[in-house]
Amino acid sequence: MTRTKNFDETKALETAMLLFWKKGYSATSMKELEQVMGLKITSIYNAFGNKRALFEKALNYYLQHILIKFIVALDNADSPENALKAVLMEVINLHFNPSHPGGCLVVFSILENEQHDESSRHILSSALGLLHNAIIKRLESDKEKGKIVPEIDCHAIANHVAALITGMITMAKAGFPQKELEKLINNAVEILFKT
Numbered sequence: 001m002t003r004t005k006n007f008d009e010t011k012a013l014e015t016a017m018l019l020f021w022k023k024g025y026s027a028t029s030m031k032e033l034e035q036v037m038g039l040k041i042t043s044i045y046n047a048f049g050n051k052r053a054l055f056e057k058a059l060n061y062y063l064q065h066i067l068i069k070f071i072v073a074l075d076n077a078d079s080p081e082n083a084l085k086a087v088l089m090e091v092i093n094l095h096f097n098p099s100h101p102g103g104c105l106v107v108f109s110i111l112e113n114e115q116h117d118e119s120s121r122h123i124l125s126s127a128l129g130l131l132h133n134a135i136i137k138r139l140e141s142d143k144e145k146g147k148i149v150p151e152i153d154c155h156a157i158a159n160h161v162a163a164l165i166t167g168m169i170t171m172a173k174a175g176f177p178q179k180e181l182e183k184l185i186n187n188a189v190e191i192l193f194k195t
Contacts, residue, residue: 007038017105071130081190085189088161092172103172
C-alpha cells in the first residue's frame with residue numbers, strides 16, 4: 001500500500017528554492033533543507049531525490065515561477081525600448097523584493113559552476129539562453145514591424161542585456177540603491193538603440 005504525502009510539495013519546493021537562492025548549492029546542507037522544508041530527510045529523498053535532484057527541481061521551479069516574469073514583461077511591453085526596460089526592471093524588482101533573497105538564483109548558481117554536474121549546468125545555460133533568445137525574438141519582431149531600424153544587431157543587444165543583468169545584480173548585492181540602478185537602465189537602453 002502506497003503512502004500519501006501529508007505535506008504541500010509545491011510549498012516545500014519553494015522553501016528549498018529560497019534557501020538555495022540565499023546560500024548557494026554548496027553552502028546549503030541537507031540539515032538546513034530539512035529545517036526550512038519542515039520535512040524529515042527520508043521524506044525529502046522520497047519526494048525529491050537527493051540534494052542535487054532537489055536543487056534541479058528548485059531551479060526548474062525558479063524558471064517556471066520567477067524567470068518567466070522577465071519574459072512576460074518583455075512580451076507585454078509596447079515598444080522595443082520599453083521591452084528591454086521592463087526586463088531590466090524585473091531584475092531590480094526581484095532583487096529589492098523583501099520576500100526574496102535578492103539577486104538571481106540562476107546567476108548565483110552559474111558563479112558557483114564548479115559545484116554543479118552536467119545536468120545542472122545544462123539547466124542554467126538553458127535558462128540564460130531562454131531569456132537571451134526571447135530578447136532576440138522580440139527585437140526581430142519589432143524590426144520586421146519597422147519599430148527599430150534594420151541596422152540594429154538584435155543578437156548584440158541581447159548580449160548587452162544579459163551583461164547588464166549580471167552587472168546590475170552584482171551592483172545591487174554590493175549595496176547600490178534602487179534609484180541608481182533604475183537610472184542605469186534608462187541610460188543603457190537609450191545607448192543600445194543608438195546606431
